[in-house]
Amino acid sequence: MRRRIVDLLVTGTVAVWTLGPLVWVVSLSLKPPTSQHDGRFLPSSPTLDNYTGLFTKPVFTTALGNSVGISLLATTASMIVAVLAAYAVARLRFRGNRLVLGVALGLTMFPAIALVGPLFTLWTDLGLFDTWLGLIIPYVSFSLPLAIWLMTAFFRTIPWDLEESAQMDGATRLQALVRVILPVAAPGVVTTFLLTFLACWGEFLFAISLTSTEASRTVPAALAFFTGDSEFQQPYGAIAAAALMVTVPVVILVLLSQRRIVAGLTSGAVKG
Amino acid sequence: MNRARTERRLGWLMAGPALLLMSAVTVVPVLRTAWLSLERYSLSAPDERAFAGLGNYGDILTSQAWWQDLTSTIVLTVTGVAAEFVLGFALALAMHKVLWGRRLLRTVVLVPYAVLTVVSAFAFRFAFQPSVGFVGGDFNWLGETWSAYTVIVLTEVWKTTPFMALMLLAGLVTVPGEVYEAAKVDGAGAWQRFWRVTVPCVRPAIMVALLFRTLDAFRIFDTVYIQTQGAVGTETLSFLSYRFLIRDLEVGLGSAVSVLLFACVALIASGFVRAFRSELGGAR
Numbered sequence: 001m002r003r004r005i006v007d008l009l010v011t012g013t014v015a016v017w018t019l020g021p022l023v024w025v026v027s028l029s030l031k032p033p034t035s036q037h038d039g040r041f042l043p044s045s046p047t048l049d050n051y052t053g054l055f056t057k058p059v060f061t062t063a064l065g066n067s068v069g070i071s072l073l074a075t076t077a078s079m080i081v082a083v084l085a086a087y088a089v090a091r092l093r094f095r096g097n098r099l100v101l102g103v104a105l106g107l108t109m110f111p112a113i114a115l116v117g118p119l120f121t122l123w124t125d126l127g128l129f130d131t132w133l134g135l136i137i138p139y140v141s142f143s144l145p146l147a148i149w150l151m152t153a154f155f156r157t158i159p160w161d162l163e164e165s166a167q168m169d170g171a172t173r174l175q176a177l178v179r180v181i182l183p184v185a186a187p188g189v190v191t192t193f194l195l196t197f198l199a200c201w202g203e204f205l206f207a208i209s210l211t212s213t214e215a216s217r218t219v220p221a222a223l224a225f226f227t228g229d230s231e232f233q234q235p236y237g238a239i240a241a242a243a244l245m246v247t248v249p250v251v252i253l254v255l256l257s258q259r260r261i262v263a264g265l266t267s268g269a270v271k272g
Numbered sequence: 273m274n275r276a277r278t279e280r281r282l283g284w285l286m287a288g289p290a291l292l293l294m295s296a297v298t299v300v301p302v303l304r305t306a307w308l309s310l311e312r313y314s315l316s317a318p319d320e321r322a323f324a325g326l327g328n329y330g331d332i333l334t335s336q337a338w339w340q341d342l343t344s345t346i347v348l349t350v351t352g353v354a355a356e357f358v359l360g361f362a363l364a365l366a367m368h369k370v371l372w373g374r375r376l377l378r379t380v381v382l383v384p385y386a387v388l389t390v391v392s393a394f395a396f397r398f399a400f401q402p403s404v405g406f407v408g409g410d411f412n413w414l415g416e417t418w419s420a421y422t423v424i425v426l427t428e429v430w431k432t433t434p435f436m437a438l439m440l441l442a443g444l445v446t447v448p449g450e451v452y453e454a455a456k457v458d459g460a461g462a463w464q465r466f467w468r469v470t471v472p473c474v475r476p477a478i479m480v481a482l483l484f485r486t487l488d489a490f491r492i493f494d495t496v497y498i499q500t501q502g503a504v505g506t507e508t509l510s511f512l513s514y515r516f517l518i519r520d521l522e523v524g525l526g527s528a529v530s531v532l533l534f535a536c537v538a539l540i541a542s543g544f545v546r547a548f549r550s551e552l553g554g555a556r
Contacts (some may be wrong), residue, residue, distance in 0.1 A: 004372045011373035014363065015380045021395040021430060022383065024406075028398060041406045085290035093276065094283030096291070103294050108484075110298055111491045111537050113510045114530040117308060117517045118301035121315075141297035144290055173282055202388035204494045205510075209518050220390040224498060236404055243391040254386035258379050265435075266442030 022247070029240035036236050050241035060242050062214045063222035067246065070132050070218060071200040074139035078147050078196055081140070083189070086151030087177050091163070101152070104145035112142065116209045123210060130212045138210075139200045147196045150264050154188025155181070191260040198250055219246045302534070309528035315521035328528035337512060338529070342536075345508040347421060349489040352428045356485060357478075359429065360436030367437065368444045385434045393498035396427040417505040424506060427495050432488070436481050443477025444470070476548075483544040487537055509533045 030046035038044065054060045089097050119138060120129070128134035158181060166176040182189065207221035219242065226239050254261060312324040332338045363381065370377055384392065399405040400413040400423050413419040447470060455465050493510040500506045502515065513533060516526030
């Protein structure tokens with residue numbers, strides 16, 4: 001009995017700490033401008049005006065479109081490249097094994113800011129500045145290490161006999177990968193896709209450095225440049241509402257695949 | 273023999289695109305950064321572009337901004353990672369031990385991980401902002417150095433402790449239960465068991481978690497950008513580089529700061545690897 005109370009107390013404390021800031025943003029997003037400055041945690045007269053207001057502003061809707069498009073394209077490209085590389089690392093005997101994992105490790109430690117200067121000048125010369133492609137290219141490269149690591153870990157958990165029997169039946173390595181291994185690894189692919197997407201979705205430094213207009217500005221960058229109806233009034237409620245619109249869907253997805261994400265992230269740590 | 277060769281070739285073919293993409297976007301720009309850092313080059317005065325040797329490095333290393341930003345980066349990194357480590361270890365132990373509500377616990381822990389850094393930065397900024405937030409009353413937390421540090425560190429700790437906890441949990445689950453039993457039989461108390469059994473067993477996981485988080489914290493940018501814009505002495509090295517490159521269009525100076533930041537990161541990483549190696553050697 002005492003054990004049960006202590007356990008629930010611990011869980012409760014952690015829940016309040018992790019959910020508190022999010023609840024605060026929800027509450028702020030429900031406050032009308034008139035009570036934004038009341039300094040209370042909860043709204044006294046909640047309204048959805050901040051949300052409906054967002055969709056009348058092209059600033060938010062175009063940024064949302066950019067975010068979805070850029071993140072999906074970058075994640076898809078990254079996954080295709082990562083699945084191939086991870087399969088080679090996990091299953092094939094060749095000397096590139098350690099090189100791939102080594103380069104991936106090196107890249108995760110790399111300070112992204114060191115790329116901002118050269119990419120900024122290079123993209124300006126090449127006409128890629130402030131375009132979707134200008135963000136997609138660095139996103140693919142920077143999300144590859146995580147995707148390769150996770151996929152390698154997932155591939156290693158799949159029994160060898162599956163491929164052997166497929167190859168017995170005359171399938172080539174690639175056919176075996178696509179028809180036999182990938183379907184079995186589907187949960188791993190979904191988890192990796194989600195975590196890779198999350199990394200692109202929330203990226204901020206490139207998003208503010210390599211864009212300048214609504215043509216390619218993603219939501220995290222747009223949030224930083226959000227202004228209210230008058231320039232001197234910070235639109236707290238609108239920022240909170242926009243922040244939630246891009247946060248809640250991914251939080252729900254992450255929570256739904258909680259068990260596999262924990263498994264994926266921790267497997268990387270043990271082998272790293 | 274023939275089969276081994278086709279396998280090798282297939283391996284390089286499949287891993288090739290990944291290797292190419294990862295190195296193309298780093299090696300080429302890094303060389304370019306290194307080259308640009310040797311030039312006096314401002315996009316606002318492109319005609320005055322000239323080779324400057326190590327002049328930019330001299331200017332930066334004798335400037336007050338560099339040393340102040342280095343100090344604030346170190347302060348934020350050390351306090352943040354230390355707090356995350358203590359809280360993360362406690363959280364990992366809780367996730368390992370708690371039976372009632374275990375699933376709920378492991379679920380809520382992931383929430384901060386899924387929240388965008390920009391969003392958590394706004395959440396904490398608004399919470400502490402006078403006349404908007406509910407925490408600080410009339411005191412302007414982001415208006416003075418030490419209170420601003422506190423808010424930034426708090427934000428970072430909230431956001432990244434779950435990651436730290438998951439990495440440590442991965443180490444905890446590898447500790448064999450029999451070792452605890454044996455220690456118990458030998459009369460070791462809970463405290464002794466923690467220091468003598470748990471900590472040594474999870475040491476590799478601790479090192480990996482600390483390495484990743486330290487390097488990550490040292491590159492802090494998003495939270496500072498959203499919360500203070502580097503005001504009141506909270507500017508960090510990443511922000512300094514960004515300010516030179518994007519705001520002032522001083523490509524030469526900004527590149528030099530990038531190279532110096534890169535050197536700091538490499539120094540930290542090699543320090544960790546050295547400590548890690550000797551530790552592994554000692555364990556065997």
